[in-house]
Amino acid sequence: MKGALLVAGTTSDAGKSVVVAGLCRMLARRGVRVAPFKAQNMSNNSVVTLDGGEIGRAQALQATACGLEPSVRFNPVLLKPGSDRRSQLVVRGRAVGTVGARDYFQHRRELRTVAAAELTALRAEFDVVICEGAGSPAEINLRATDLANMGLARAARLPVLVVGDIDRGGVLAHLFGTVAVLEPEDQQLISGFVVNKFRGDVELLRPGLDRLAELTGRPTLGVIPYAEDLWIDAEDSLGTVADAPVGRPRPPVGTEWLTVAAIRLPRISNSTDIEALACEPGVSVRWVSDPSRLAGADLVVVPGSKATVTDLEWLRRNGIADALRRRAAAGEPILGICGGYQMLGERIDDRVESAAGAVAGLGLLDMRIEFAEQKVLSRATGRSVEGGIPVHGYEIHHGRVVCSGDSPWLELDGAPEGSVRGAVWGTHLHGLLESDEFRRHWLRTVATQAGRTGFVVAQDVSVADVRSAQLDLLADLIEEYLDVAAIECLIAAGAPVDLPAIASDLISGAAASRQ
Numbered sequence: 001m002k003g004a005l006l007v008a009g010t011t012s013d014a015g016k017s018v019v020v021a022g023l024c025r026m027l028a029r030r031g032v033r034v035a036p037f038k039a040q041n042m043s044n045n046s047v048v049t050l051d052g053g054e055i056g057r058a059q060a061l062q063a064t065a066c067g068l069e070p071s072v073r074f075n076p077v078l079l080k081p082g083s084d085r086r087s088q089l090v091v092r093g094r095a096v097g098t099v100g101a102r103d104y105f106q107h108r109r110e111l112r113t114v115a116a117a118e119l120t121a122l123r124a125e126f127d128v129v130i131c132e133g134a135g136s137p138a139e140i141n142l143r144a145t146d147l148a149n150m151g152l153a154r155a156a157r158l159p160v161l162v163v164g165d166i167d168r169g170g171v172l173a174h175l176f177g178t179v180a181v182l183e184p185e186d187q188q189l190i191s192g193f194v195v196n197k198f199r200g201d202v203e204l205l206r207p208g209l210d211r212l213a214e215l216t217g218r219p220t221l222g223v224i225p226y227a228e229d230l231w232i233d234a235e236d237s238l239g240t241v242a243d244a245p246v247g248r249p250r251p252p253v254g255t256e257w258l259t260v261a262a263i264r265l266p267r268i269s270n271s272t273d274i275e276a277l278a279c280e281p282g283v284s285v286r287w288v289s290d291p292s293r294l295a296g297a298d299l300v301v302v303p304g305s306k307a308t309v310t311d312l313e314w315l316r317r318n319g320i321a322d323a324l325r326r327r328a329a330a331g332e333p334i335l336g337i338c339g340g341y342q343m344l345g346e347r348i349d350d351r352v353e354s355a356a357g358a359v360a361g362l363g364l365l366d367m368r369i370e371f372a373e374q375k376v377l378s379r380a381t382g383r384s385v386e387g388g389i390p391v392h393g394y395e396i397h398h399g400r401v402v403c404s405g406d407s408p409w410l411e412l413d414g415a416p417e418g419s420v421r422g423a424v425w426g427t428h429l430h431g432l433l434e435s436d437e438f439r440r441h442w443l444r445t446v447a448t449q450a451g452r453t454g455f456v457v458a459q460d461v462s463v464a465d466v467r468s469a470q471l472d473l474l475a476d477l478i479e480e481y482l483d484v485a486a487i488e489c490l491i492a493a494g495a496p497v498d499l500p501a502i503a504s505d506l507i508s509g510a511a512a513s514r515q
Helices: 016-029 057-066 101-125 140-145 150-156 171-180 206-216 271-278 308-317 320-329 339-343 436-450 463-481 484-493 504-513
Strands: 003-009 034-037 040-042 046-048 054-056 077-081 087-091 094-099 128-132 160-165 190-198 220-225 258-263 283-288 299-302 334-337 347-350 357-360 367-384 390-404 410-412 415-417 419-421 424-427
Touching (some): 003 016, 003 150, 003 484, 016 034, 016 057, 016 128, 016 160, 016 190, 016 463, 034 057, 034 101, 046 367, 054 077, 057 128, 057 463, 077 101, 101 128, 101 150, 140 150, 160 171, 171 190, 171 206, 190 484, 206 220, 220 463, 258 271, 258 436, 271 283, 299 339, 308 320, 308 339, 308 347, 320 334, 334 339, 339 390, 367 436, 390 436
Parallel strands (some): 003 128, 003 160, 160 190, 190 220, 258 283, 258 299, 299 334, 334 424, 347 367
Antiparallel strands (some): 046 054, 077 087, 087 094, 347 357, 367 390, 367 410, 410 415, 419 424
């Protein structure tokens, strides 16, 4: 089998990323040389690749599903929103500037060329490339600049599966409407549907799927049930809902739970950093956006931000800044990661990201930050200062520590990194808590400082193994609930040539047939 397929979605968070990851894992388990591809992603959840660039977190997970190291080839264009109107543009792993919607329009020809070249190269190297769309192909107001959905599919002649999330309601209308609003040339490539997150008896859904096939001429190639145990590596902000738990908490090993409140910043980035904590039995992690939710938490995490100074001001406006100061004064544990770490210092001098100049930090760490034009992008290994425990992770940030009066927390490649003052810790290192031995050691310290003497850290949790099990679960769902033979035929055969168009006259005809 040799070919490619595009997985599109009726909405953001419909299930595109997980279906792509599941297909990649399923094919890799069968010995197929498969690679993921997302021409353009919009996400502040990113990782640093071996080739020294930056890509969306979902494509890194999909690469892992394929048995590959993450590469900028798998996500050549990345948009990182810093506000409602402006995003940092990352091309082939490197930031090249900040753009708005109108600016982006001017870049479309160059970016299409970049995406097309990367996809062509991947198809020449691998047996199969599973592509992921962005948002929804039905965003017809953006069709002229589209390079990840039907623009890519039409240019590369890709068959397209459309995924809809039935848990949101209205999935049949979403699937039909997605196809109906497209141009006939785009409709021609829509080859089938997948229903995601179904609960209950699928036979009750069958008449609707049959009618959908009659109206569109496209089959539904599977109904994936809602999987309670599937949770790791949320792709976008829809996965970080305030007051929602992270993961599926397991009972504690000891007699007490350890509770973690992770602050849901407006421009949160790399929210997946806290998922390692949620892998631990007896650790209950929850996103919060109200200062009252910090009361009683054993640990508060201030995560990364794509708009550090703006999110710092948000902390002040809603009272969380004062709550953090009270925690620090009382010796209650706080962890800051990347942008969250920078907020904990004495001062931030930012003439790059926000152009705000010198801004007072929260003053919980004796540290000053200055932003530089050149972004730090690095994968790092090292050890903890206390105990010399191995650590690993990656850095993505413009802000640099220019002076610090606190003890360093880590040592990376022989240089000090991070800060410790009492029960306040901070680091620029994303993925740090995936270092299993280090995480266990640190959680014991947190539990002691929080007074949770009955909390016992499990000795056998491996975040890598948890992530691998999640990918296998996805592949199992694909194999059991999708028509894999039909999907393999689509991949091998390429874009269909005989599917009917679904234009306004068909919609009118459908309405007339019901009268």
